[in-house]
Amino acid sequence: MEARVRRTxxxxxxxxxxxASAADGPxxxxxxxxxxxDPEFGNALAAxxxxxxxxxxxxxxxxxxxxxxxxxxxVLFEALRQEDSDAVRDHQPIHFIASGLxxxxxxxxxxxxxxxxxxxxxxxxISVPHIAAYExxxxxxxxxxxxxxxxxxxxxxxxxxxxxxxxERWPTHNDEELGRSFSDRIVGAMSGAAVLASDTEAAxxxxxxxxxxxxxxxxxxxxxxxxxxxxxxxxxxxxxxxxVADLLRNGFSRDEIPEIDVALSNxxxxxxxxxGHIWRADAHNNRSPPESGWARSVCWRKNADEQPGxxxxxxxxxxx
Numbered sequence: 001m002e003a004r005v006r007r008t009x010x011x012x013x014x015x016x017x018x019x020a021s022a023a024d025g026p027x028x029x030x031x032x033x034x035x036x037x038d039p040e041f042g043n044a045l046a047a048x049x050x051x052x053x054x055x056x057x058x059x060x061x062x063x064x065x066x067x068x069x070x071x072x073x074x075v076l077f078e079a080l081r082q083e084d085s086d087a088v089r090d091h092q093p094i095h096f097i098a099s100g101l102x103x104x105x106x107x108x109x110x111x112x113x114x115x116x117x118x119x120x121x122x123x124x125x126i127s128v129p130h131i132a133a134y135e136x137x138x139x140x141x142x143x144x145x146x147x148x149x150x151x152x153x154x155x156x157x158x159x160x161x162x163x164x165x166x167x168e169r170w171p172t173h174n175d176e177e178l179g180r181s182f183s184d185r186i187v188g189a190m191s192g193a194a195v196l197a198s199d200t201e202a203a204x205x206x207x208x209x210x211x212x213x214x215x216x217x218x219x220x221x222x223x224x225x226x227x228x229x230x231x232x233x234x235x236x237x238x239x240x241x242x243x244v245a246d247l248l249r250n251g252f253s254r255d256e257i258p259e260i261d262v263a264l265s266n267x268x269x270x271x272x273x274x275x276g277h278i279w280r281a282d283a284h285n286n287r288s289p290p291e292s293g294w295a296r297s298v299c300w301r302k303n304a305d306e307q308p309g310x311x312x313x314x315x316x317x318x319x320x
Contacts, residue, residue: 028060028135033149034142038183042068046142049152050160051135054167058135059178061160063153067190069115069124074197077117077124079206093118097155101192109188110177114153115197126193130159132174133182141182169251201306210275212296212313218270223277226308227269230279230299233310235262261286264297276302282315 028034032048044066051060070077080094099112114127130153133141166173177185196202239257247257267281278300285293294315301308 028058028138031149033146034138035144035146036064036186037141037143038186041186042066045146045148045150046138047150047152049130049156054134054178059132060135060138061130061132061156061163062138063150063156064128064131064186065125065150065153067126067128067186069117069126069190070194070197072117072122072124074124074194075200075203076197076206079203080117083206098193098196101189101196103188103191104195105191107188109185109192110173111185111189112155112159113189113193114155115193124197126190127153128186128189129153129155130163131182131185132163132178134178137178137182141186204302204306209309209311210272210278210298210300212280212298214268214270214278214280215272217274218272218278221269221271221277223269223279225304226277226279226299226301227267229308230281230297230310231264233299233308234281234283234297235264236260259287272300275300279308283312 028048028051030048030050034046034048036044036046044064046062046064048060048062051058053059076096077094080096094117096115096117097112098115101109101111101113103109111131112129114129116125116127118124163174238259244257248254263284263286264281265284267279270278270280272278278298280299281297283295283297284290285295287293296313296315297310298312299308299310
């Protein structure tokens with residue numbers, strides 16, 4: 001009887017130890033590649049790039065590869081194929097990098113996504129160059145350690161540097177990111193990519209921008225709202241004192257806070273069959289000497305209710 005009780009106690013100790021080990025799980029280390037557990041993620045992989053302590057918890061930094069992307073016939077992808085006809089002709093995948101995506105529920109995602117559009121038009125894939133998660137959170141999201149060895153995304157190091165700068169100056173931003181579940185953030189990135197891919201307005205801005213100078217098919221028009229909008233984009237008002245004070249409190253030096261001082265001249269507005277209404281102006285950065293810092297700013301939109309596209313052409317002193 002005593003031996004049976006002893007064996008029972010030993011068995012219970014073993015089970016408790018096993019449960020504790022399972023709860024702890026294997027440690028994440030740089031260079032590892034893990035398969036994501038959720039079938040919604042299409043057997044995507046997490047490539048571990050860095051692991052570091054944050055207070056009394058470990059944070060894992062990784063790149064995610066192989067997430068299923070939006071339908072290949074989405075309007076944005078069709079526009080990209082037309083814009084990058086050389087890649088299509090050479091059967092090369094097209095990459096489109098996007099940040100600040102809004103998901104289907106209207107929430108903004110802080111993550112950047114790399115959309116890969118295959119030349120066979122059968123599928124698209126999403127990569128996330130960088131995501132940070134507490135070790136315990138990531139462990140719930142992965143299923144098994146893989147032998148494959150994709151290295152972190154080419155943008156991983158730059159994203160890591162930005163994350164650490166934010167950690168030094170605005171740790172509450174990273175708190176917010178880490179406070180959301182890993183899976184919820186991945187779903188948000190996928191949803192935001194789907195919203196972007198079906199955005200006809202975004203697709204309308206793809207293709208070559210208008211030239212620096214008006215062409216023979218353009219005619220002069222009046223468009224007061226576009227003029228006001230483009231001036232606000234090219235010459236934004238100074239940062240509010242309260243916002244500057246907040247930046248200074250969070251560790252920025254005054255030299256790191258940009259001051260925009262741009263003067264405009266030779267403003268014109270024309271209409272083009274290809275680009276719609278086009279606003280052009282010679283812009284000078286007044287923080288530069290008078291003989292430098294010039295650019296021809298071009299701002300255009302096809303419809304009155306869409307966000308204008310913006311580009312700039314460097315100018316020499318002889319051009320203005």
